[in-house]
Amino acid sequence: MDSTIARGNVLLINSLHSLLSFYSKRRKSITRSCYLIIVYTLFATGSKSKKSKKKKSIENQTTTPWWKSISSLKDIKLLFNNYLENSPTLSLLSQLIHSKNINTLIHFISQISLLFIKAWIALTVAKIDGSLVSSLVSRKFKLFFKYLSFWLLLGIPTTLTNSLLVRSRMLLSYNIRQVLTYNILNDYLPSNGNSTIYQLINSKNPSNISISDPNHRLTSTVEHFANSCAILPSQLLAPVLDILIAGNHLSKSSENSSEGTLLLGLVANLSTFILRFFTPNFSSLNSMRNSLENKFLEFHSNIILNNEEIALAKGHSREIDILDVSYFEYEKFERMSLRRMAIYNFAVTFIFKYTLGAFGIFLCAVPSFTAVYTNGFIQDDDAIAKLSSDFVANRSLLLKASDSLGKLIQSKKNIQNITGYADEIYEFQNILRDINDFAKIESIVDTNTTTGSTNDDALLVGPNVSYGDEITFEHVPLITPNGNVLVKDLSFSIKPGDNLLIIGPNGCGKSSLFRILGGLWDIKDPGKLIVPHSKKDLFYLPQRSYFTYGSLREQIIYPDSYDDYRNKIFELKKNNPNDEIIKDDDYLINLLQKVNLEYLLECDYSDDDSDDDFSSNNNNINTSNLIESPSSCVFMNPCLDKIEKWPDFLSIGEQQRLAMIRLYYHQPKFAVLDECTSSISSDLERECYRIATKDLKITVLSVCHRTTLWNFHSKILKFKRINENNNTFDNNEGAATTIFTNFDPDLRLQRHEELISIDNSLKRSDELSKRLNNLKNMKNSRSGRRPALMYIDDDE
Numbered sequence: 001m002d003s004t005i006a007r008g009n010v011l012l013i014n015s016l017h018s019l020l021s022f023y024s025k026r027r028k029s030i031t032r033s034c035y036l037i038i039v040y041t042l043f044a045t046g047s048k049s050k051k052s053k054k055k056k057s058i059e060n061q062t063t064t065p066w067w068k069s070i071s072s073l074k075d076i077k078l079l080f081n082n083y084l085e086n087s088p089t090l091s092l093l094s095q096l097i098h099s100k101n102i103n104t105l106i107h108f109i110s111q112i113s114l115l116f117i118k119a120w121i122a123l124t125v126a127k128i129d130g131s132l133v134s135s136l137v138s139r140k141f142k143l144f145f146k147y148l149s150f151w152l153l154l155g156i157p158t159t160l161t162n163s164l165l166v167r168s169r170m171l172l173s174y175n176i177r178q179v180l181t182y183n184i185l186n187d188y189l190p191s192n193g194n195s196t197i198y199q200l201i202n203s204k205n206p207s208n209i210s211i212s213d214p215n216h217r218l219t220s221t222v223e224h225f226a227n228s229c230a231i232l233p234s235q236l237l238a239p240v241l242d243i244l245i246a247g248n249h250l251s252k253s254s255e256n257s258s259e260g261t262l263l264l265g266l267v268a269n270l271s272t273f274i275l276r277f278f279t280p281n282f283s284s285l286n287s288m289r290n291s292l293e294n295k296f297l298e299f300h301s302n303i304i305l306n307n308e309e310i311a312l313a314k315g316h317s318r319e320i321d322i323l324d325v326s327y328f329e330y331e332k333f334e335r336m337s338l339r340r341m342a343i344y345n346f347a348v349t350f351i352f353k354y355t356l357g358a359f360g361i362f363l364c365a366v367p368s369f370t371a372v373y374t375n376g377f378i379q380d381d382d383a384i385a386k387l388s389s390d391f392v393a394n395r396s397l398l399l400k401a402s403d404s405l406g407k408l409i410q411s412k413k414n415i416q417n418i419t420g421y422a423d424e425i426y427e428f429q430n431i432l433r434d435i436n437d438f439a440k441i442e443s444i445v446d447t448n449t450t451t452g453s454t455n456d457d458a459l460l461v462g463p464n465v466s467y468g469d470e471i472t473f474e475h476v477p478l479i480t481p482n483g484n485v486l487v488k489d490l491s492f493s494i495k496p497g498d499n500l501l502i503i504g505p506n507g508c509g510k511s512s513l514f515r516i517l518g519g520l521w522d523i524k525d526p527g528k529l530i531v532p533h534s535k536k537d538l539f540y541l542p543q544r545s546y547f548t549y550g551s552l553r554e555q556i557i558y559p560d561s562y563d564d565y566r567n568k569i570f571e572l573k574k575n576n577p578n579d580e581i582i583k584d585d586d587y588l589i590n591l592l593q594k595v596n597l598e599y600l601l602e603c604d605y606s607d608d609d610s611d612d613d614f615s616s617n618n619n620n621i622n623t624s625n626l627i628e629s630p631s632s633c634v635f636m637n638p639c640l641d642k643i644e645k646w647p648d649f650l651s652i653g654e655q656q657r658l659a660m661i662r663l664y665y666h667q668p669k670f671a672v673l674d675e676c677t678s679s680i681s682s683d684l685e686r687e688c689y690r691i692a693t694k695d696l697k698i699t700v701l702s703v704c705h706r707t708t709l710w711n712f713h714s715k716i717l718k719f720k721r722i723n724e725n726n727n728t729f730d731n732n733e734g735a736a737t738t739i740f741t742n743f744d745p746d747l748r749l750q751r752h753e754e755l756i757s758i759d760n761s762l763k764r765s766d767e768l769s770k771r772l773n774n775l776k777n778m779k780n781s782r783s784g785r786r787p788a789l790m791y792i793d794d795d796e
């Protein structure tokens with residue numbers, strides 16, 4: 001199909017050229033021929049990638065032809081918008097336009113202007129080249145030195161233009177990257193707190209596509225796209241200008257060279273046609289390279305993330321096997337890609353630089369030969385100098401033009417790369433938008449059903465959610481994103497002060513309950529949830545907390561920023577009618593001391609006056625000038641400025657204690673503690689729970705296996721496995737059922753201990769009856785052998 005189009009183009013362009021030559025003045029036909037070469041080359045260059053062609057062919061099968069749907073101007077606009085939406089590249093470019101980033105426009109315009117200046121300089125240099133040869137042939141040495149000084153002086157604007165071009169190209173790329181990164185980040189980590197990343201990675205999105213490499217797309221792909229776009233003006237405009245200038249200059253030098261240019265046009269067309277056989281699909285090569293590169297990087301990141309576990313398990317050889325396989329695949333692909341590129345580069349260089357170059361030289365020579373045979377030609381020094389000058393200028397311009405034609409063809413590679421990168425970025429953006437739009441629809445439904453609430457601060461939104469000073473699950477089914485039913489009907493309700501203990505076998509759905517509470521999983525019908533309205537009323541602490549890069553203070557106040565922290569202190573200092581505790585650096589240090597983590601402080605901190613009572617306020621800050629900005633009036637203790645790689649620096653137990661401080665700092669109404677103290681020593685764990693539940697009055701929903709913590713709970717939710725006949729059993733298969741009751745820890749502990757002692761007695765009685773049987777057997781089978789030996793045999 002492609003070759004038919006190409007052949008059609010060759011015929012069409014050359015017939016057009018002949019027509020134009022016939023009807024117009026022949027001298028202008030050379031320029032026209034150049035225009036046609038450019039048009040054709042651009043047409044050949046702009047062919048679509050396989051992927052988009054495939055997409056289009058699918059669309060064509062299902063939709064009616066576009067022209068049939070147009071009946072008014074509005075339809076054209078609609079069609080254009082539709083086209084914009086379906087074309088990833090155009091859609092990304094329209095994002096750049098809509099961003100109103102003036103710098104992008106400035107650098108784009110400056111690049112175009114510089115390209116025009118560069119082309120003008122190239123033309124001037126070519127003319128001076130010609131004049132230099134002409135003055136040399138006619139032995140006018142004064143003139144020769146004059147042109148030589150011009151040539152030298154032109155070096156200044158040439159180098160200046162080149163360096164400015166590089167600068168403006170880099171700045172353009174930087175601006176494109178900035179706009180796209182900003183747009184993607186806004187959807188990736190939306191300010192309304194939607195769990196977009198979780199849904200993206202767990203393919204819990206409307207399009208059901210999982211993106212495994214969001215980091216790669218956000219960084220590398222966007223960077224490549226920006227670089228490729230920034231280089232495009234130079235790649236397209238510079239060769240076009242070169243070809244136009246060459247054609248124009250040639251047309252001025254003689255009136256008899258149009259047949260030559262017709263031949264040149266034919267050769268150019270034929271060359272592009274031949275080149276198609278050597279041109280690989282750059283877009284698919286690129287996407288393949290990205291996916292292999294990404295796979296290799298992913299394995300590496302995995303090793304870095306789990307370095308300690310791998311080192312202790314001595315898993316190096318297994319890891320190297322995995323890396324080897326991945327690298328081998330990548331290398332194999334690179335070799336194949338290099339082979340194809342070598343063939344392609346050879347074809348481009350040979351066809352455009354040499355074949356077309358030779359034709360160019362031939363074309364330059366045509367005026368010289370034809371001029372000699374025209375009537376009235378006198379072969380004197382001046383005529384020969386003029387012919388030499390024209391030849392040299394035309395030759396240098398045409399060589400440049402043929403080289404430029406090659407570059408123009410090669411820009412196809414860049415355009416295909418751009419479409420490949422654009423596809424990846426656009427798909428990523430679309431999925432992010434789908435996820436956020438879906439959340440927005442739920443939030444709108446929610447706003448319609450509840451009144452007077454701001455949804456940005458809402459803990460959960462959706463038609464099955466209502467708000468109250470409690471956490472209530474009413475007939476909520478626990479279903480994984482894969483559709484596995486963990487619990488058919490989960491119902492319980494806790495009010496402030498009702499600390500809930502959650503127990504059950506592994507994998508039965510204890511943590512999944514919190515995933516629903518945190519908005520990660522949907523609340524399926526007929527489930528209803530009543531939760532506190534505000535996000536700050538519920539805090540989640542997992543077994544392994546997340547620590548960000550930054551100071552010790554930032555670990556404690558996460559997810560608050562420094563500014564939030566300072567503003568809170570500043571506001572309370574200005575206006576504190578309820579006499580609330582001001583949670584400043586001294587307060588944080590006091591918390592660190594309570595969980596025995598004061599040794600993490602940067603400096604020695606001996607606070608003799610430290611008060612164990614949380615209602616007191618260790619305030620040693622000068623509060624005389626409260627009208628100032630928060631940053632100037634809030635005292636920051638340098639002891640909390642220590643910066644470390646916290647997950648590596650702290651043991652798991654220390655991390656869990658630090659996470660507990662985070663909970664104390666935020667002091668929510670409710671807290672989910674999902675085995676978050678499992679690595680803390682028993683005494684300190686009890687102290688941590690005491691501070692949370694007794695001192696700070698936080699209502700906890702905790703999953704914990706230690707009986708020592710039972711005393712802090714007054715309700716219990718027990719998960720039990722059920723089989724097909726709805727009988728409970730304790731192995732790890734099938735759905736679970738739940739029992740929610742009041743919890744009397746003392747009574748339960750007493751029963752628990754009783755149970756253990758009975759269990760031990762039963763085991764002992766089992767052993768005793770087994771021993772008794774053995775002895776009976778021995779007695780029955782005694783046959784003259786020595787009893788001691790028989791005992792040993794039997795025992796074994």
Ligand SMILES: Nc1ncnc2c1ncn2[C@@H]1O[C@H](COP(=O)(O)OP(=O)(O)OP(=O)(O)O)[C@@H](O)[C@H]1O
Pocket residue numbers: 202480481482486505506507508509510511512513
């Ligand atoms: N994102 C997910 N997609 C699909 N299935 C999941 C997902 N997260 C968890 N599950 C599945 O849900 C089930 C319950 O997991 P959950 O983490 O709630 O168990 P648990 O009761 O907390 O167990 P444990 O006591 O071991 O922590 C498991 O079988 C798990 O494989």
